[in-house]
Amino acid sequence: MTPPQKAPTRTLVVALAERSYPVHIGAELLTGIGHLLPNTRSGRAIIVTNQVVAAHHLDRLQEGLERADIHHDVIVVPDGEVHKDWATLYDIHTRLLELKAERSTMLIALGGGVIGDLAGFAAATHQRGMPLVQIPTTLLAQVDSSVGGKTGVNHPLGKNMIGAFYQPSAVIIDSATLSTLPDREYASGLAEVVKYGAIRSPELFAWLESNVLPLLSRDEATLAQAIHESCRIKAEIVAADERETGERALLNFGHTFGHAIEVGAGYGAWLHGEAVAAGMVLAAELSVRVTGMPAADNRRLKQLLSRFGLPVRPPSLGDDRYLELMARDKKVEGGKLRLVLLKAIGQAVVVRDVP
Incomplete structure (x- = not known):
């Protein structure tokens, strides 16, 4: 019997002048990873992962x-959003010092968004910077957090409030790692794919509406296309606005409400993509009133998220609690909240001081 055909490896480039880096996308990349890794003077790497991914x-x-022929060590940290904090970051730094990691040692983040953010922040701060390679193993990390250089930890008062912009030397996306991902976490990643269509590409959004079943069944070719398109859109936006002074803010569609949900409900109660899905619904409903977004587009967004098994009803935290949490958001400027809203599917805008 002929074995199933593997999706071809594709490579995108995040164009940031001398700090440009490749994003490699394909299946079964890990065992042949040597030719995809950037050169390291030390010939040494340290892997940061958690026990679930490691298994x-x-x-x-x-x-x-x-x-x-790359010598390597492994640092294993606890699993879960609740451990994306100073204590875990400190433990990583302690192990890097114990292992005598040098500035030229490559740090490899093997895991989801929590691992990528923690390892990225450690790479940015150990000896003021060491080479970083992101190997995301969740769909959410593959289509979003591994690309763009945002790193950091959470604080009890706010999500991702402490961190740094620190670009990796390479991102290696092995879609085969998604075969072990629980359905709930897989659906969480699909929320970010929907976001790209909602803010930038009506064509991607319509394609998602037509490919719900293949995506839910994790069809390899369909999944590879979704990952590629998401990374392509993010790479374009990051190249144009690395430090989020303008266009990159559009990537936060649904995130201001979503981060409030994550903090208000308690880290880990809602997965990031679930909170973003509910946040996009809230932002879209607000868009109908503020920007004149067609009600039909609002319904399409809510229906697509629901078809992917994502929550479309936010938790009842109370208006005052939502406003309190959103007032601490990184997108507050001059004491006024900026929200990403939609004029239509594929057309996002930043609105300041929403009434």
Whole structure:
């Protein structure tokens, strides 16, 4: 019997002049990872991961590093959003010092968004910067957090409030790692894919509406297309506005409400993509009133999120609690909240001081 055909490896470039880097997308990339990694003067790497990801994917990555004659060590941290904090970051730094990591040692983040953010912040701050390679293993991290250089930790008063912009040397997306991802986490990642269509590409949004079932069944070719299009859109936006002084703010559609949900409900109660999905629904409903977004587009967004099994009703935190949490958001400027709203599917705008 002929084996199933693998989706071809694709490579995008995040164009940031001398700090440009590739985003490699394909299946079964870990064991042959040597030719995808940037050169390292030290010939050494340190992997940061958690016990859940390690059980599924660490062996294959280590096999790939051994084939490439790259000496490596492993730092394992606890799993979960609740551990994306100063204490875990401090533990990573302690291990880097104990392992005598040098400025030229490559730090590899193997995991989802929490691992990518923690390892990225550690790479940005250990000896004021060491090479970073992102190997995201969740759909959400593959289409969003691994690309663009945002790193950081949470604080009890706000999500991602402490961190740095620090670009990786490469992002390696192995879609085969998604085979072990629980359905709830997989759906959480689809929320970010929907976001790209909603803010930038009506064509992507319509394509998603036509490919719900293949995506839910994790069809390899369909999934590869969704990942590629999401990364392409994000790479374009990051290249134009690396530090979020303008256009990059559009990527926060649904996130101001979403971050308030995550903090208000308690870190980990809602997955990030679930909170963003509910946040997009709130932002779209507000868009109908503020920007004149067609009610039909609002319904399309809500229906698509629902078809992917994502929540479209936010938790009842109370208006005062929502406003309190949103007032601490990074997008507050001059004491006034900026919200990303939609004029239509594929057309996002930043609105200041929403009435």
